[in-house]
Amino acid sequence: NQVLYTPMCYKNGTIVDDLLCYRIGEEHYYFIINSANHDKDLDWLKENAEGYDLEILRDISPGYSLFAVQGPNAEKAMQKLVSRDMNKLKFFRLWKDVKIDDIDVDMISRTGYTGEDGVEILVKNKYASRLWKMIMEAGKEYGIKPCGLGARDTLRLEAKLMLYGNDIDDTTTPVEAALKWTVDLDKDTDFNGKEVIKKQIENGTDRILKGFEMIDRGIPRHNMEIYNTDGDKIGYVTSGNYAPYLKKTVGLGYIDRPYHKRNTEIMIDIRGKKKKAKIVKTPFYKKSYKK
Structure with a gap:
């Protein structure tokens, strides 16, 4: 009943994908x-x-839907639908085979991609429409709203959660992406990229993913170039947006050392104009997970 966030790596240590692994049984x-x-x-x-000695039994993607109910009132809303005590579902834990009314829910987990407390619900497609209506009704008194990818992307950026294809991809390693906390080198078992990752942890990397805050006006976007104050290119933007909660424009990018240190001033080429920014501590917004 445990959940693990992990990158999958190629043999050269770069990232195939990042994912959540759910242990729903002994094997x-x-x-x-x-x-x-x-x-x-x-x-x-x-x-x-x-x-x-393992087997990929089946790809269940086409037959399932995943609902993410997120925010400070997510537990209260879900408690209306679930007979079990939602307070006992801890962070990165899951329940299998839960009943919501007469709907057989395959899994509810205390996970999400927003930086907020909440749950994710895995259910067969045939129940999806009914469950959607039930969730919206249960959350009505708390002001529940349906949110799209744009809102989710802003939330995950504020919490510094990775987006594959932007912040990580098959050219970046967990160490460069500041994800070395996801890698356990103490295990006796071997895994793809272990030696590369070990060397990077021991010796450091030439670049690292850092957060920045805009000083000048402008929205940094994926692949925009980053320069030092002398005009030398030192990196590129991976994600950027205006953060409504923070009332600031923030972003992530790979920065060459030694320009990665906090409060270092950098310049971002936004549509041909160099705009000032500075390296800041991340996450930009303190995550509100219920531990």
């Missing part, structure tokens, strides 16, 4: 991946399963 796991990487991830899993 039974769910992987919830980035949908755009579906085919690539499935091929990687099958290829790397060879030689081990």
